[in-house]
Amino acid sequence: MTGLPYLITGGGSGVGLALAMLLSNNDLPVILVGRDPEKLARMQDRLPTATVAALDVESEGFYTLLKSERLAGAFHAAGEESVRPLQATRFIPSAPAQGLLSIARSGAVQPGGAIVAMSSVAARRGVVGMAGYSASRAAVEGLVRALAIELAPSKIRVNAIAAGAFHSPMHARITGGMTAETHLLYERSHPLGFGTAKDVAEVAEFLLLYAQWVTGSIWAVDGGASAAW
Secondary structure, eight states, rough: TOOOOEEEEEETSHHHHHHHHHHHTOOOOEEEEOHHHHOOOOHHHHEEEOOOOOOOOTSSHHHHHHHTOOOOEEEEEEOOOOOOGGGGOOOOOOOOHHHHHHHHHOOOOEEEEEEEEEGGGEEESOOOTTHHHHHHHHHHHHHHHHHHHHHHGGGGEEEEEEEEESSSSHHHHHHHHHHHHHHHHHHSSSTTTTTEEHHHHHHHHHHHHHHOOOOSEEEEESSTTHOOO
16 A cells, blocks of 8 residues: 555654654655644654644544545554542543544545554553553453454454553653652563663554554563563
8 A cells, every 4th residue: 555644643752753753764654643733743843744633533523534534554542641549530531442443433544454552551450540541441452353353354454552661751741750669660560671662663563564464463562561460
């Protein structure tokens, strides 16, 4: 599908930014979607060939954009960390699953293409303060498996990455209030230490471009965290 763009949601920072750089370095066109116009403007400066759109993935505007595009693939990373105590958790964030559903329903990804969604090791392991986040990512994983079967006749592959902790703006927000001791214990729970956004983006690139016989899978990209717990 030479010439068709790759959609990246959550494209203003973190894994989305790292993946956009990897794809652009291979001369592949990208469409970056995010909620922060300032972040997207900075991305446009770094990747002048990219198309940017300041949209919420739960908005009608996002679905309208999808219906107007023909895509080689999509990487869905939009969502928030939603780390808060149980009594302060009043809803399960819907953007991760809803955005993925919109991408699949729209028909934008063309036959032979791929969809990759971000999940987390928290979808499989209980973590204090992350009830809403864990549930939202578990919804993504269930949806990935169902979509993989439904879209297989069109040769559209659907997979997810269950990421551990890696350096990113979200990671900085989560760990910013930790004591030095807690931060060290958190890092030691990952046998290879904390990762980088590029570590995760490289796996996303592989699933988008090369893994032609992989669908319905959840790839643990977590420095060994899920093996050690």
